[in-house]
Amino acid sequence: MAEPIYTVASDSETTGEEKTTSTFPEIAVGIDIGTSQCSIAVWNGSQVELLKNTRNQKIMRSYVTFKDETPSGGVSNELSHEYDMLSGAAIFNMKRLIGRVDTDPVVRASKSLPFLVQTLDIGVRPFVAALVNNVWRSTTPEEVLAIFIVELKVMAEYQLKRPIRNVVLTIPVSFSRFQLTRVERACAMAGLQVRLMPEPTAVALLYAQQQQQAVHEGMGSGSEKIALIFNMGAGYCDVAVSAVGGGVSQIRALAGSPIGGEDLLQNTMKYLLPNSESIFSHRGIDEIRRMGLLRVVTQDAIHKLSYQSSVQIDVNLGNGSKLRKVLSREEFEMVNSKVFEKCENLIKQCLHDARVGTEDLSDVVVVGGCSYIPKIRNLLMEISKKKALHEGIDPLEAAVSGAALEGAIASGIGDPFGSLDLLSIQVTPLAIGIRADGNSFIPIIPKNTTMPARKELVFTTVQDNQSEALIVVYEGEETRAEENHLLGYFKIIGIPPAPKGIPEITICMDIDSSNMLRVLAWATLPGGQHPATPYMEVKMPTVDDGHGWCAEALHGKYGATMELVTLRKKG
Amino acid sequence: MPAMASSPSLAHPNDHNKHILRRQRWTAIRCSVRERTNETNYYELLGVSADSSAQEIKEAYRKLQKKYHPDIAGQEGHEYTLRLNEAYRVLMRDDQRKEYDTSMGGMRVRFGNYGPGLGYSSWKGPVRPQALFVDGNACIGCRECVHNASNTFTMDETLGRARVKVQYGDNDQKIQVSVESCPVNCIYWVEKEELEVLEYLMQPLPKEGYGVFGGGWEIPANVFMAAKAFTKQLKRQKQDTKYGTETVGETPAQAEARVTATMKIQREKFYGVWNWVKQVFGDR
Numbered sequence: 061m062a063e064p065i066y067t068v069a070s071d072s073e074t075t076g077e078e079k080t081t082s083t084f085p086e087i088a089v090g091i092d093i094g095t096s097q098c099s100i101a102v103w104n105g106s107q108v109e110l111l112k113n114t115r116n117q118k119i120m121r122s123y124v125t126f127k128d129e130t131p132s133g134g135v136s137n138e139l140s141h142e143y144d145m146l147s148g149a150a151i152f153n154m155k156r157l158i159g160r161v162d163t164d165p166v167v168r169a170s171k172s173l174p175f176l177v178q179t180l181d182i183g184v185r186p187f188v189a190a191l192v193n194n195v196w197r198s199t200t201p202e203e204v205l206a207i208f209i210v211e212l213k214v215m216a217e218y219q220l221k222r223p224i225r226n227v228v229l230t231i232p233v234s235f236s237r238f239q240l241t242r243v244e245r246a247c248a249m250a251g252l253q254v255r256l257m258p259e260p261t262a263v264a265l266l267y268a269q270q271q272q273q274a275v276h277e278g279m280g281s282g283s284e285k286i287a288l289i290f291n292m293g294a295g296y297c298d299v300a301v302s303a304v305g306g307g308v309s310q311i312r313a314l315a316g317s318p319i320g321g322e323d324l325l326q327n328t329m330k331y332l333l334p335n336s337e338s339i340f341s342h343r344g345i346d347e348i349r350r351m352g353l354l355r356v357v358t359q360d361a362i363h364k365l366s367y368q369s370s371v372q373i374d375v376n377l378g379n380g381s382k383l384r385k386v387l388s389r390e391e392f393e394m395v396n397s398k399v400f401e402k403c404e405n406l407i408k409q410c411l412h413d414a415r416v417g418t419e420d421l422s423d424v425v426v427v428g429g430c431s432y433i434p435k436i437r438n439l440l441m442e443i444s445k446k447k448a449l450h451e452g453i454d455p456l457e458a459a460v461s462g463a464a465l466e467g468a469i470a471s472g473i474g475d476p477f478g479s480l481d482l483l484s485i486q487v488t489p490l491a492i493g494i495r496a497d498g499n500s501f502i503p504i505i506p507k508n509t510t511m512p513a514r515k516e517l518v519f520t521t522v523q524d525n526q527s528e529a530l531i532v533v534y535e536g537e538e539t540r541a542e543e544n545h546l547l548g549y550f551k552i553i554g555i556p557p558a559p560k561g562i563p564e565i566t567i568c569m570d571i572d573s574s575n576m577l578r579v580l581a582w583a584t585l586p587g588g589q590h591p592a593t594p595y596m597e598v599k600m601p602t603v604d605d606g607h608g609w610c611a612e613a614l615h616g617k618y619g620a621t622m623e624l625v626t627l628r629k630k631g
Numbered sequence: 632m633p634a635m636a637s638s639p640s641l642a643h644p645n646d647h648n649k650h651i652l653r654r655q656r657w658t659a660i661r662c663s664v665r666e667r668t669n670e671t672n673y674y675e676l677l678g679v680s681a682d683s684s685a686q687e688i689k690e691a692y693r694k695l696q697k698k699y700h701p702d703i704a705g706q707e708g709h710e711y712t713l714r715l716n717e718a719y720r721v722l723m724r725d726d727q728r729k730e731y732d733t734s735m736g737g738m739r740v741r742f743g744n745y746g747p748g749l750g751y752s753s754w755k756g757p758v759r760p761q762a763l764f765v766d767g768n769a770c771i772g773c774r775e776c777v778h779n780a781s782n783t784f785t786m787d788e789t790l791g792r793a794r795v796k797v798q799y800g801d802n803d804q805k806i807q808v809s810v811e812s813c814p815v816n817c818i819y820w821v822e823k824e825e826l827e828v829l830e831y832l833m834q835p836l837p838k839e840g841y842g843v844f845g846g847g848w849e850i851p852a853n854v855f856m857a858a859k860a861f862t863k864q865l866k867r868q869k870q871d872t873k874y875g876t877e878t879v880g881e882t883p884a885q886a887e888a889r890v891t892a893t894m895k896i897q898r899e900k901f902y903g904v905w906n907w908v909k910q911v912f913g914d915r
Contacts, residue, residue: 284689303689305689305690305693306693306694306697307697308697310693469703470702483693483700483702483703484702485696485700510716510719510720512701512709512712512713512716513713513716514713573700573708573709573712
């Protein structure tokens, strides 16, 4: 093997012995790319440390501007003014668009952003473009994400004086497996191997570490604690219930939805200027500028409402239209009541799924940009019947710190003081199953199953002498198959000829601890010892694009000739 | 299939790579389920006794996870963790645990290693409604009972306690003397129906250790309480089979079927890989 390109110069990092055998163990860094902000952290040997950019910032804005020939992101670049971000040249909120098709309501809601999000409503990826010197220049969410990651990577390599190859990246709970592949692609573009970790589970791991530390210091009791984790940023709202004890965070349930600060902002903008959508639909330079102005003013007002009960809005939108209004906290909460209601439902659902009552909860941890909103805090205290929320976890640094911890654990490094004697046990955020019994979604691995997981179900044919069956794999919670995320499909062939309902087709799903999904399928006749044909083993997802019409086209072409139904066990 | 368990290097030729993030690597779902899987029950897997509390099960589960979870142990831990998760899922739910206990316990008591010399007593003459039982936990190993009724009682030298070898092996008088001679009163007259459960529970169950700690054998602290719970479950099982029961999770039989099925595939897969390896490396 050739010499590694980099050698570790610092002698404090590793011992000489380790260096000669291999470059591993290499501590993976943790990265949190939020809808509006991003950060990077690493285990420095004794604790988690957030890395700062050249402007001494730990938390950086998640955007890429295409102003000059080479795009530059919020890590290295500094905007001369906030409005620059809203000139149409900067692309942001990509975390909300990645891996989504243009029929997705979240994509439609993004059309009021200053850059161009064009949808044709046919179930393909949206067209995203930045305005550069009066030209709409196209880009993709993956590309924008990769630019952030490269900038963060370069920054970390410079500071740590070693190459970064492995990262732990936090992701929203509600991301489908297809979206995860897009995030992985962005990381691959940046030259990184990635492990993805749902955001609230990263927070739970940090909580587990703190509890463990308290025990070491003789402060904590060491008994099991059940924590409710609520994480709401600009783009997503995630909830987790974790049972924490002995340094192990055992996730009991997850729930998530693409609602966040961005929805609060858009609702408030609409409230302040009811006809804003029609005013800005042309997307001339002027309209973009005015929309940007309104955005900045609204955002500022929402921030202020976290600390004061009302805020004065006074802005000249040009073109003779002025906006002057006092916005009260009550109005803000009323305008966004649907969003808060959704949050409430997520929390209740997660507690229900975890089979945890409020009396069992030891702590309620609230993190993310929206954690400062009084309504959110009250909501959590109300549901959990607690007088106070857990303190001691920084709301903006929690996810990235947890990711850095996971990076250190997965890299296999030991810690002499046992600070890394931790483990995060994950669950599946969504059910995975196949289409069967007509157009139903039959889950094989249910939601909130502890990973690694393996489950199987037996199906049978619907036609006499049916020799082939179409296995269409979906992920989601809806009863109708097509309302879930399509992950992929394959055909099982060579089913032995038999009357309908006789062959046994077993579908086995296996998820390993790094969340890779494999689907195994085989057909047998009752009483037969061996499957009639070789086993099929398919890595999911297999679908690349056009989820909307893929399943439709398959159904249109094959109809019921290759369908399956669940096999009812006799007795 | 001895090669199966002893070939972990097959999927991980680069041992030093073991600890890097494993997302990108594609390893076939291998069979690292050892043969003992078939005989290991959930309690043995978790290394806890059959009457352990939820808290004890939880702690054992976490300790084992910290050791075998694939994040820590690598891909080798996959199969083991799958079983661990399954065991934990069943034992943590009261209803499923009872169901599991019943099927396991029932099988054990009725078909288990029943016979003299294995801790179970045999009967001399006709079966009577009452039987003798020595609470091994209380027994101090004074040999008083063996001395007075040597055909009935025997010393278990490894455990240092007495037990009943043959029910009514001596005449009634001798037995009466030996029962009264016990300084700690640990010889009981029990209903014959209770006997097999009690004797089963008196068997030390192997307890899995964590590293060098905690290994060994375990016996429920209060055998009579444990037996009561056990008998209740047996009754429940009978009722359930009578009225039919709605099973949510897997029964041990189903779990077994699943394990065998997956093992079959993996075995075949393994042979595929093995043949390939032989082809590639065999001639060197």
